[in-house]
Amino acid sequence: MPDFNDQLGREGVTLADRVFARLRKAIVEGEIPSGTKISEPELAGEYGISRGPLRDAIGRLEACHLVERRPNVGARVVSLSQEDLLELYLLREALEGMAARLAAQRMSGRDVDELRRLLRQHQERAELQEGIAYFQTEGDLDFHYRIIKASGNVRLIRLLCDDLYHLMRMYRFQFGMASSRALIAFREHGHIVEAIADRDPEMAELIMRRHIRSSRINVELLFDDKAPKGARATPAIRAANIGAAPPP
Amino acid sequence: MPDFNDQLGREGVTLADRVFARLRKAIVEGEIPSGTKISEPELAGEYGISRGPLRDAIGRLEACHLVERRPNVGARVVSLSQEDLLELYLLREALEGMAARLAAQRMSGRDVDELRRLLRQHQERAELQEGIAYFQTEGDLDFHYRIIKASGNVRLIRLLCDDLYHLMRMYRFQFGMASSRALIAFREHGHIVEAIADRDPEMAELIMRRHIRSSRINVELLFDDKAPKGARATPAIRAANIGAAPPP
DNA sequence: TAAGCTAATATTGTCAACAATCGGACGACG
């Protein structure tokens, strides 16, 4: 299980660090719903700190694109949208494809074995739970997480692990996308590992990109099913519209 | 000429916004050298503001990875390294490849014409100045900037235009990489536009990736030349290697 | 009655002072 909070190895020492981690967790896991207005005095009182560090934390949340801020107005938790999720998948396709390519070039034999072991673990769990829980338990994210780390590109790692993956987790919490693709996804993971073990960067990138693209298409179909017409309201969308500006 | 400061359309209204823009410019253009320690009281006095908004601005600089901060110690302007630049190129290869793909899918005919006109402008300037200044005048960045915007993927746009491109500009200011590749790069730009005009996403992505990869290899060779260990490659040899895709 | 303006209120942005922490210098000890 990846530790998404090890921003700097140790957990934050400063107040702003800690409240940032707490807020991020609360937002990602849906404890603070999408579209909620962030009241500085209220939160400051709740966390028992002053507004200074809190503003700092909110600033970092804004940098992660978890809240949106308008000058002299305030910050709101981002509203998740289908379009944004699809855009996110395109980013992942490009970036993680590159990560897989680099991993195939630079990963050590030991780490490949480690990766194989991880997959075996997943297989056991997946068989036990008949596949449905592969995504829910974040085994999927775990696998991707390791590939990214194995790329050795610190900039790529920071970008994906510090920013984008929290967003992915947020989407999963809100849309709860356990899917019929779980078993297929698991097999695709196996193919990726094989390509990496073969030291075939082209192939590793190709499969990884297809893998993520398939996920995106799956989500696309899911949306189309749930929303035959424009006016559908998933829970997240409904929550997002609370207090939000009326659409133009 | 791309406007790298239109973070939110209008220029910042709040103090932190303005000082952030000023600081970013100063850092990118080398006015504040790499590795410099950022003294909060000093800068606050210099800009005539309090430490509050200044800390906010520094926080945003940290989010852009233009400064690095250690708790209870302070912030320093990032030190540019060859490895980091090469990593940056890999990111660009992945992301701008995707941008070119999307642009080929979604760009309007009018915008393609606009892009052609831009290239003609570049050609005139390039012919006048015999190619050397194509990179220096940021015509290159300008072209890439437009492709990215044309992708229509707001997340991709924000990532590349708000963060990575300031870093690229910083590297150009510091390493001054005007190169013999200017004319070749210009021709490659032409090929990219053709692929987009043909509505050939695969091809557009392929060429864009090769284009950026060639730039990376060029920089790599440049570094190797300057490094004392290897034999110096003549410009002819360097030119011969330009654009050659690595064998499969 | 509805639209527009004004004033009150609450929230955000900014400031200056206080507390906590780090880096370096000096001196003591092995």
Place this chain on the structure above:
DNA sequence: CGTCGTCCGATTGTTGACAATATTAGCTTA
């Protein structure tokens, strides 16, 4: 003579109060 411990100065982190701005409620007027 080198190394460790301690102290001091300076810088950062934090706090509460002040000023500026946006939102909202109420009032006036067509």
